[in-house]
Amino acid sequence: MSFPKHLLDFQGWSRAQIESLLETARLMQEVLARPVKKVPALTGFTVATVFFEPSTRTRISFELAARRMSADVVSFAGATSSTAKGETYRDTLRTLDQMGIDAYILRTDAAGVPHQAHRWLKKPVINAGDGWRAHPTQALLDAFTLLERLGSLEGKKIAIVGDILHSRVARSNAELLPRLGAQVVACGPATLLPAHLPGASLTTRLQEALEEADAVMVLRLQKERMDRGLLPSIPEYIAGYQLTEARLAWAKPEAPLLHPGPMNRDVELEGTLADSTRSLVERQVANGQAVRMAVLYHVLVGKQ
Amino acid sequence: MKGEILIKNVTLVDSQGTHGQADVLVGEGRIISLAGGEAAQVVEAAGLYLSPGFLDPHAHLREPGQEVKEDLCSGLTAAARGGYTDVVSMPNTTPPIDRPEAVAALKSRARAIGQARLHPAAALTQGQEGQLLTEARLIKEAGAVLLTDDGRTNEDAGVLALGLRYAASVGLPVAVHAEDAGLRRGGVMHEGEVSFRLGLPGNPAYAESARIARDLEVVRYLTEELGVRAEGHSLLHFQHLSTRRGLELIRQAKREGLPVSAEVTPHHLTLTDRYLERLEPLYKVAPPLRTEADRRALLEGLLEGSLDCVGTDHAPHTADEKELDLLRAPFGIPSLEVAWPLLYTELVEKEGFPLPTLLERFTDGPRRLLGLPPIRLEEGAEASLVLWAPRLKRPVEPRTFASKARYSPWAGWQLQGWPVMTLVKGRVVFADLLDYRP
Numbered sequence: 001m002s003f004p005k006h007l008l009d010f011q012g013w014s015r016a017q018i019e020s021l022l023e024t025a026r027l028m029q030e031v032l033a034r035p036v037k038k039v040p041a042l043t044g045f046t047v048a049t050v051f052f053e054p055s056t057r058t059r060i061s062f063e064l065a066a067r068r069m070s071a072d073v074v075s076f077a078g079a080t081s082s083t084a085k086g087e088t089y090r091d092t093l094r095t096l097d098q099m100g101i102d103a104y105i106l107r108t109d110a111a112g113v114p115h116q117a118h119r120w121l122k123k124p125v126i127n128a129g130d131g132w133r134a135h136p137t138q139a140l141l142d143a144f145t146l147l148e149r150l151g152s153l154e155g156k157k158i159a160i161v162g163d164i165l166h167s168r169v170a171r172s173n174a175e176l177l178p179r180l181g182a183q184v185v186a187c188g189p190a191t192l193l194p195a196h197l198p199g200a201s202l203t204t205r206l207q208e209a210l211e212e213a214d215a216v217m218v219l220r221l222q223k224e225r226m227d228r229g230l231l232p233s234i235p236e237y238i239a240g241y242q243l244t245e246a247r248l249a250w251a252k253p254e255a256p257l258l259h260p261g262p263m264n265r266d267v268e269l270e271g272t273l274a275d276s277t278r279s280l281v282e283r284q285v286a287n288g289q290a291v292r293m294a295v296l297y298h299v300l301v302g303k304q
Numbered sequence: 305m306k307g308e309i310l311i312k313n314v315t316l317v318d319s320q321g322t323h324g325q326a327d328v329l330v331g332e333g334r335i336i337s338l339a340g341g342e343a344a345q346v347v348e349a350a351g352l353y354l355s356p357g358f359l360d361p362h363a364h365l366r367e368p369g370q371e372v373k374e375d376l377c378s379g380l381t382a383a384a385r386g387g388y389t390d391v392v393s394m395p396n397t398t399p400p401i402d403r404p405e406a407v408a409a410l411k412s413r414a415r416a417i418g419q420a421r422l423h424p425a426a427a428l429t430q431g432q433e434g435q436l437l438t439e440a441r442l443i444k445e446a447g448a449v450l451l452t453d454d455g456r457t458n459e460d461a462g463v464l465a466l467g468l469r470y471a472a473s474v475g476l477p478v479a480v481h482a483e484d485a486g487l488r489r490g491g492v493m494h495e496g497e498v499s500f501r502l503g504l505p506g507n508p509a510y511a512e513s514a515r516i517a518r519d520l521e522v523v524r525y526l527t528e529e530l531g532v533r534a535e536g537h538s539l540l541h542f543q544h545l546s547t548r549r550g551l552e553l554i555r556q557a558k559r560e561g562l563p564v565s566a567e568v569t570p571h572h573l574t575l576t577d578r579y580l581e582r583l584e585p586l587y588k589v590a591p592p593l594r595t596e597a598d599r600r601a602l603l604e605g606l607l608e609g610s611l612d613c614v615g616t617d618h619a620p621h622t623a624d625e626k627e628l629d630l631l632r633a634p635f636g637i638p639s640l641e642v643a644w645p646l647l648y649t650e651l652v653e654k655e656g657f658p659l660p661t662l663l664e665r666f667t668d669g670p671r672r673l674l675g676l677p678p679i680r681l682e683e684g685a686e687a688s689l690v691l692w693a694p695r696l697k698r699p700v701e702p703r704t705f706a707s708k709a710r711y712s713p714w715a716g717w718q719l720q721g722w723p724v725m726t727l728v729k730g731r732v733v734f735a736d737l738l739d740y741r742p
Contacts, residue, residue: 088624088627088628089627089628089629090624090627108629109631110629110630110631110632111502111503111504111583111629111630111631112502112583112584112585112629112630113629115582115583115584116583116584116627116629131503131504131630131631132503132504133502133503133504134503166503168503171501171503194500195496195497195500196496196497196500196501197500197501198497198501
């Protein structure tokens with residue numbers, strides 16, 4: 001099976017390709033369980049993480065994933081350097097490209113930059129988050145973690161709760177999970193909910209979203225939403241949408257809890273829930289590395 | 305009779321229809337004869353159409369202050385190549401055109417350049433700040449034809465009402481970019497299914513229609529209660545309509561006899577928000593590309609005349625700026641050089657839109673907005689004309705643009721109807737007959 005030479009979103013990725021990629025992630029998980037967590041699969045390849053928007057966790061996850069497969073890694077944090085001086089993304093990327101980079105891992109605050117980069121560079125580009133639009137590796141690691149716990153996603157109801165309007169995690173999950181058979185319900189305050197979200201049904205009622213849910217994904221609430229007047233206050237949000245022990249009881253018993261992080265404890269969810277046995281938050285982080293190893297392997301080497 | 309140019313065997317076509325073949329003799333700035341004669345230069349024009357020159361009521365030529373994007377020379381040359389003999393330039397330059405001296409300086413520089421004629425629009429308010437009115441009378445004497453704060457929309461309806469009353473009293477129309485800033489918020493594309501999917505901040509359709517409704521109420525009050533009259537021109541002109549609902553409001557207002565007019569751009573007639581799925585800032589424009597239903601409604605509005613004219617909203621930027629991301633790239637599409645072949649191909653050839661009606665919207669319609677009489681293809685008429693090739697097909701090639709903005713959302717589109725010669729008062733300002741292969 002051949003694979004697309006990029007991961008901008010899931011367009012161009014079939015269900016079979018996605019399942020095969022998740023299967024590779026399982027193999028990578030085994031590598032990560034070994035005492036020496038390193039394989040030579042990407043020896044000789046150079047991978048660049050280019051983050052025009054700051055993110056420590058995702059960048060480290062990608063960099064470790066690349067290093068564990070013996071790739072050379074360079075990282076570029078653009079948010080405070082060249083772009084602030086007026087250099088365009090295109091110039092920055094073209095400059096890097098003169099240094100023999102084989103694949104780019106790109107994060108930006110604006111939708112579409114990974115597509116633009118792919119057009120400019122004609123090299124593998126992995127989208128590590130573009131604006132509110134897509135964060136495909138996050139969705140893959142969420143799917144991987146859910147599959148680990150639930151066995152299959154066929155017919156499973158997954159609730160996503162929080163600021164859906166500004167969430168690339170919600171969009172990518174709504175794109176990916178239904179392809180694996182799941183049904184996605186997105187829930188949040190009316191001002192933080194788009195009118196349409198392909199792949200998901202929408203509701204402002206938390207109980208409706210959680211009832212009979214097989215898993216619950218909680219998103220981070222950003223304070224910026226209050227500054228822009230989209231939410232009256234944090235207590236107002238908590239009153240309607242904070243995930244509490246009592247509200248989680250609406251979901252199926254043992255339904256696991258996911259969060260893409262970083263968490264605001266006691267805002268979008270009760271702090272104690274994050275540490276409970278139902279929480280898969282740490283598992284998500286661990287799986288993130290295996291999934292990113294699999295993605296790098298597929299876009300660079302291409303064949304199984 | 306002796307003339308300067310004889311255009312032989314050309315088909316005459318204007319807003320009134322097609323008038324058959326003629327040998328058009330042009331001299332001393334006028335059409336001397338439609339029955340031939342002697343001339344210094346003879347153009348064999350069988351298979352070509354001759355029409356009155358186009359007037360663009362809405363172009364951004366960027367001078368002064370933003371010459372890196374465009375200047376009068378590149379902009380007016382682009383216009384001439386697009387078949388335009390006359391261009392209204394927007395005042396949102398750096399600094400804005402808000403003084404009579406600035407208007408006079410633009411006029412004089414454009415005369416020296418000698419391409420398409422320039423008709424400056426000036427700011428409605430000082431500094432386009434939406435507070436104090438500009439010197440409309442002196443500005444008109446200096447040569448301005450229109451007042452507008454354009455992209456800087458007059459949020460204060462009281463200022464708009466004062467401006468409309470004053471402008472009407474000195475005989476100038478006012479144009480507005482109708483968009484409610486509060487409803488638009490940070491929108492970079494049409495708010496709808498596509499923007500939600502792409503996770504891009506949306507600009508909802510009612511940001512336009514809510515604002516049009518308010519402005520129409522201002523016009524209604526001024527005309528019905530205060531007796532304000534616009535003599536021979538539009539009182540309030542709505543720029544670049546983009547929504548079906550906005551169009552419905554204008555259609556209704558016109559039925560009721562309000563003295564308003566409206567324009568539509570080539571991009572809103574040929575593109576929709578689906579193009580943004582390409583995640584390419586080329587398609588970022590204000591107001592945004594809307595849905596197919598809006599596009600079809602605009603076509604209908606152009607056909608029936610609720611939309612009086614086509615305005616390009618030619619808005620050049622540097623290629624570097626347009627290669628930024630979708631949040632940071634500036635709004636705007638350059639279109640002076642392609643507007644006519646684009647709409648001729650996409651509307652007349654493909655959709656069966658009547659050619660005379662499209663010509664009306666490029667010629668008489670925009671002239672009426674400014675209170676100018678139409679140009680007729682008859683002896684004695686001003687020889688501001690465009691010769692164009694209805695069968696000449698070639699792709700849009702931005703690298704050949706005279707405009708400094710050498711990119712286009714229509715790059716590669718096969719278009720026909722390209723202008724091959726433009727005359728301003730009998731003087732050839734553009735000729736590319738090499739491109740004409742009958």
